[in-house]
Amino acid sequence: MKAIEVEHLSKIFKVQQNRGGLKGALQDLFSRQYNEVAAVDDISFSIPQGEICGYIGENGAGKSTTIKMLTGILVPTSGRLNVGGYVPHEEREKFVRNIGVVFGQRSQLWWDIGVIESFGLLRKVYGVPEQDYRKRLDELVQRLDLGELLSRPVRKLSLGQRMRCELVAALLHNPSIVFLDEPTIGLDIIVKTEIREFLKDMNRQYGTTILLTTHDLQDIEALCSRVIMLDEGHVIYDGGLDTLKTRWGQGTRVTFRFGAACPLDRLRLLTGGLDVSWTADNELHAEVLVPGEVNVSDVLARVVGQAEITDIKITETTTDEIVRQIYRSGSAGLPEESVRAPHA
Amino acid sequence: MRPMLSAYTDFIRIRFLTMLAYRVNYYSGILIYMLNIGVYYFTWQAIYGGKGEIGGFTASQMTTYVAVSWMARAFYFNNLDREIATDIRDGSIAIQFIRPYNYLFVKMMQGFGEGLFRFLLFMIPGMALALLLFPVKLPSDPVAWIGFLVMLFFSFLINSQLNILTGLAAFFVENNDGLMRMKRVVVDLFSGLVIPISLFPGWLSGIMQWLPFQAITYLPGSVFTGRTKGTGILDVFGIQLLWFFGLLLPIYLMWRAARKRLFVQGG
Amino acid sequence: MYYIGLVFEYLKNYMKTRLTYRADFWVEVISDLMTQATNLVFIFVVFGHTDSLGGWSEAEVIFVYGFFMVPYGLFSCFVNLWNFGDRYIVKGEMDRILTRPAYNLFQIFLENVDPPSLIGSLIGVVIMIASGGQLGLEFMWWHIPVMLLFSVSAMLIYSGVYITLTSVSFYSDSPTGIIPLLYNIQNYGRYPVTIYNRFIQVLLTWILPFAFVGVYPASLFLGRTEMFHMAWLTPVMGGVFLAIGVVSWNIGVKRYRGAGS
Numbered sequence: 012m013k014a015i016e017v018e019h020l021s022k023i024f025k026v027q028q029n030r031g032g033l034k035g036a037l038q039d040l041f042s043r044q045y046n047e048v049a050a051v052d053d054i055s056f057s058i059p060q061g062e063i064c065g066y067i068g069e070n071g072a073g074k075s076t077t078i079k080m081l082t083g084i085l086v087p088t089s090g091r092l093n094v095g096g097y098v099p100h101e102e103r104e105k106f107v108r109n110i111g112v113v114f115g116q117r118s119q120l121w122w123d124i125g126v127i128e129s130f131g132l133l134r135k136v137y138g139v140p141e142q143d144y145r146k147r148l149d150e151l152v153q154r155l156d157l158g159e160l161l162s163r164p165v166r167k168l169s170l171g172q173r174m175r176c177e178l179v180a181a182l183l184h185n186p187s188i189v190f191l192d193e194p195t196i197g198l199d200i201i202v203k204t205e206i207r208e209f210l211k212d213m214n215r216q217y218g219t220t221i222l223l224t225t226h227d228l229q230d231i232e233a234l235c236s237r238v239i240m241l242d243e244g245h246v247i248y249d250g251g252l253d254t255l256k257t258r259w260g261q262g263t264r265v266t267f268r269f270g271a272a273c274p275l276d277r278l279r280l281l282t283g284g285l286d287v288s289w290t291a292d293n294e295l296h297a298e299v300l301v302p303g304e305v306n307v308s309d310v311l312a313r314v315v316g317q318a319e320i321t322d323i324k325i326t327e328t329t330t331d332e333i334v335r336q337i338y339r340s341g342s343a344g345l346p347e348e349s350v351r352a353p354h355a
Numbered sequence: 356m357r358p359m360l361s362a363y364t365d366f367i368r369i370r371f372l373t374m375l376a377y378r379v380n381y382y383s384g385i386l387i388y389m390l391n392i393g394v395y396y397f398t399w400q401a402i403y404g405g406k407g408e409i410g411g412f413t414a415s416q417m418t419t420y421v422a423v424s425w426m427a428r429a430f431y432f433n434n435l436d437r438e439i440a441t442d443i444r445d446g447s448i449a450i451q452f453i454r455p456y457n458y459l460f461v462k463m464m465q466g467f468g469e470g471l472f473r474f475l476l477f478m479i480p481g482m483a484l485a486l487l488l489f490p491v492k493l494p495s496d497p498v499a500w501i502g503f504l505v506m507l508f509f510s511f512l513i514n515s516q517l518n519i520l521t522g523l524a525a526f527f528v529e530n531n532d533g534l535m536r537m538k539r540v541v542v543d544l545f546s547g548l549v550i551p552i553s554l555f556p557g558w559l560s561g562i563m564q565w566l567p568f569q570a571i572t573y574l575p576g577s578v579f580t581g582r583t584k585g586t587g588i589l590d591v592f593g594i595q596l597l598w599f600f601g602l603l604l605p606i607y608l609m610w611r612a613a614r615k616r617l618f619v620q621g622g
Numbered sequence: 623m624y625y626i627g628l629v630f631e632y633l634k635n636y637m638k639t640r641l642t643y644r645a646d647f648w649v650e651v652i653s654d655l656m657t658q659a660t661n662l663v664f665i666f667v668v669f670g671h672t673d674s675l676g677g678w679s680e681a682e683v684i685f686v687y688g689f690f691m692v693p694y695g696l697f698s699c700f701v702n703l704w705n706f707g708d709r710y711i712v713k714g715e716m717d718r719i720l721t722r723p724a725y726n727l728f729q730i731f732l733e734n735v736d737p738p739s740l741i742g743s744l745i746g747v748v749i750m751i752a753s754g755g756q757l758g759l760e761f762m763w764w765h766i767p768v769m770l771l772f773s774v775s776a777m778l779i780y781s782g783v784y785i786t787l788t789s790v791s792f793y794s795d796s797p798t799g800i801i802p803l804l805y806n807i808q809n810y811g812r813y814p815v816t817i818y819n820r821f822i823q824v825l826l827t828w829i830l831p832f833a834f835v836g837v838y839p840a841s842l843f844l845g846r847t848e849m850f851h852m853a854w855l856t857p858v859m860g861g862v863f864l865a866i867g868v869v870s871w872n873i874g875v876k877r878y879r880g881a882g883s
Contacts, residue, residue: 024879029376036375040476043378079880084720086876100876104723112721119718123639135631136722138624379794380803387803393822394810401817402672409671434802441708530646532704533653539805540657550667559667 013093014188014220015058015081020090021244022051022076050076052244053090058237060187061218063210065231065252068241069338074224077241078192081222082112095188108137111186115193118173119180120165126176127161130183137184144183151179155209171202178206182213189213191223195230207233228330240337247337252330259333262302264326265310269295270319281313362456363464370468381476388429388481389488395421395549396489410554416580417551419492422485423503423579424548424572429477431511431571433466436535439522444529449617459519459610466515494581502588506575509595514571516602517542523606526613547573567598628724632732651738658691658742661809676817682844683813685753689840690812691746692769693776698739700731701781704801707791716878727785727871743773754843765843772839772853775860779834780808782863785871792874804830812836827852834859 028044029035051073058064068074079085080092083099083106092098097106113119120129134144152158155175165173174194181189191210195203211234213219225231231238231252238255240248248255267273272294279289285305291297301307307325314320374381396418403414412420439462442448451458485491494500521538525531543549545568552563552573563569574591577583583591640647665687669680678686710716710730719726754761787801794800811832815823826833839856841849 027376033372036372040375040378040381075880079717082721084717085878085880103720104725107721108723110721114717117714117718121635121639124635128635128638132631132635135628136724138723377794379790380800383800384803387807390822390825391806394807394818397818397822398668398675398813401676402668404672406672528646528649530650533650533657537653537657537660540660543806544660544663549664554671555667556670559663 012060013057014060016093018055018091020054021088023049023088049244054246063221063234065235065238066224072241073244111181111189113181113191115196125162139184188220266298266324268322270321273318366464367468370465371472374472392425420580422491424576426478426482430474431514433469435466435518436522440525443525470511503579510571523609546571570595570598676814678814681753681756686840688746688749690836692743692773695739695743696777697780702734702736703788706788711791772856775857776835778860778864782867785867789871789874792877
């Protein structure tokens with residue numbers, strides 16, 4: 012059973028083109044020019060029930076636009092959409108009973124009244140029976156440790172406290188699909204960890220499908236088995252986090268510091284036959300990139316003993332680095348060229 | 356201080372360009388001002404019936420007065436009160452305090468940028484249209500023209516000062532929407548826009564003479580229609596000047612109180 | 623019913639919020655009343671210089687004003703769209719509205735209910751009774767149901783016009799929209815429209831039908847037979863304009879672009 016199905020989805024915005032200067036502005040008053048910008052350009056993917064999927068991309072890559080189409084806020088320009096058995100923008104009011112949405116930068120709660128009053132109102136809006144509501148609220152309050160916060164007005168809460176309350180507000184009606192747009196933005200590491208743990212538990216316990224966008228790749232590493240990466244409105248990667256790492260990870264980086272000068276040519280000679288690439292700042296300092304299929308110990312065996320080494324440091328490439336690399340090259344389609352070429 | 360000055364003129368320029376971007380507002384604005392003039396023109400026609408003169412206005416003077424008053428409003432009107440109230444309510448005013456300029460002066464400059472737009476693209480074409488549609492008589496005396504244009508600028512200043520005062524009220528009441536709505540109606544009525552001050556019953560026009568509103572529409576309108584002539588123009592201009600300087604004081608006091616409130620209570 | 627239940631829930635929340643800012647409540651009530659009073663001043667001043675306006679006496683025009691206040695109070699209480707463009711489009715609160723399972727326009731109405739405006743409706747009734755007494759109008763039992771019908775219909779006309787114009791916010795980039803510009807026009811339906819020329823009459827009757835929120839329906843109670851047929855059109859116009867409003871709103875929502883990126 013698929014929770015979310017997206018086929019050839021596009022959203023094109025007409026953007027007003029402003030001619031510069033006073034003369035241009037006057038011209039604009041009488042005739043205006045528009046540009047068409049595809050915020051989301053022909054993307055397809057599907058997410059099975061019970062999966063936690065990360066949706067990542069730079070600012071302006073089209074993440075929010077996609078989420079807004081999936082939640083029924085925006086009407087797509089073209090393409091097919093099915094979320095939890097509904098076409099979101101067509102049967103919006105019925106559809107949203109089944110989903111929960113958290114926008115990290117915007118509040119769902121009424122500013123001036125106690126948090127619990129907001130929850131009570133949301134109960135009515137979502138038509139949750141009193142008994143279910145009590146049970147669900149108790150569970151959430153206990154799990155997120157909200158106890159004494161409930162009677163405070165939102166404006167008196169810290170960001171971390173508010174965010175936990177936002178989660179409760181979005182989950183009171185026990186939705187089967189949850190969308191989180193930057194849920195951890197601006198939070199400290201303790202609250203972040205708490206929220207990640209909570210989401211993981213919820214997914215395990217209820218089989219909730221979760222789609223989240225984030226700039227914090229640690230969210231992804233902690234939660235997601237799968238990532239979809241977006242760039243300029245296109246999906247540039249869709250698959251497991253592990254695959255991403257093995258396919259695009261630059262392997263292992265070994266940094267050497269030498270006691271005596273050791274030129275690059277010599278090092279290249281030493282590791283001849285192995286598919287590795289060397290770089291150096293100066294003759295006392297060099298770095299070698301060892302791809303996944305080559306053994307680090309083979310490389311070390313060739314160098315150690317042949318040069319006077321004072322220090323060795325071995326580092327794995329992090330997801331951060333991988334993602335940064337992919338963004339920089341603008342495509343994850345051709346990892347061989349895009350990632351290795353500079354060293355060749 | 357030269358770079359500072361150019362920063363302020365930039366606020367004028369940017370607001371002018373911003374106004375140009377709102378096309379729907381522009382077109383509907385011109386139509387709606389014509390409609391306003393039309394409605395009052397016919398209302399006064401009905402009131403005059405066969406009467407020669409009401410409150411010192413002949414029917415023909417009244418037509419000109421209605422047209423020029425509404426077109427003057429098209430120029431001096433702005434939403435500074437709303438803008439200031441919004442800045443206060445969403446807390447962005449706190450940032451304004453730490454910027455290296457005077458917030459109220461910037462608002463005034465933005466208002467002037469809007470005014471410039473309204474003058475060139477609302478008032479002048481609007482007046483031309485009104486000349487075609489209604490029997491409006493333009494003054495033949497160049498002194499009346501000069502007097503009117505100078506006073507029009509002060510109408511803008513005084514109206515903006517009142518807007519600033521109303522907007523700053525948001526510091527002291529949480530929701531000043533009602534206050535702003537009331538100010539709008541009061542200014543329209545007591546400035547003489549919908550009824551010239553001389554038509555008010557004696558006691559009421561007596562009160563009006565001690566309020567700043569007449570300086571916005573009634574006094575410049577009287578100069579334009581030729582009811583105030585020669586040195587009389589200087590007299591009424593003097594009243595405007597007096598109000599302009601007089602209103603600086605409450606603005607200063609309110610601004611000071613607002614600052615104190617902000618620093619004591621936090622944003 | 624679901625929606626009626628929601629009305630009470632939101633009103634309850636409104637009360638709780640308002641209790642935090644009690645002083646504001648009175649500032650608002652008083653400034654609303656002052657606004658109405660200044661409008662009445664116009665009528666008094668005009669009739670200081672003439673006995674009749676297009677064949678209508680002072681008491682009649684004041685009665686029309688009293689009638690106008692009733693639907694206007696209802697409208698201001700339940701259909702408060704003043705800040706829509708700024709709050710829901712520019713600040714993006716529309717996103718939140720659209721992810722909740724109730725009709726979006728209805729949610730916006732509920733989030734902005736403004737019960738103090740109803741005091742204006744009450745005063746309107748008082749004004750009608752006073753000026754009606756002055757005119758020696760005879761009270762009849764059917765006045766009450768018809769008054770209710772006309773008030774609600776007139777409120778629907780008002781709502782329809784404002785919903786239509788507010789839905790322009792979905793297309794236009796202007797934060798204030800064009801509503802402030804209309805502020806004066808809504809007043810013109812309170813005077814006998816026969817004094818205006820053909821063009822303005824047509825405009826106030828069929829395009830921005832503010833005459834149906836004032837002089838037309840009130841004419842029935844004043845016994846001004848020349849407008850009876852228009853008076854009875856009020857409920858029809860209410861239905862038509864509300865429908866136009868809702869349809870253009872729904873089209874607008876489809877065009878909603880969201881705030882920010």
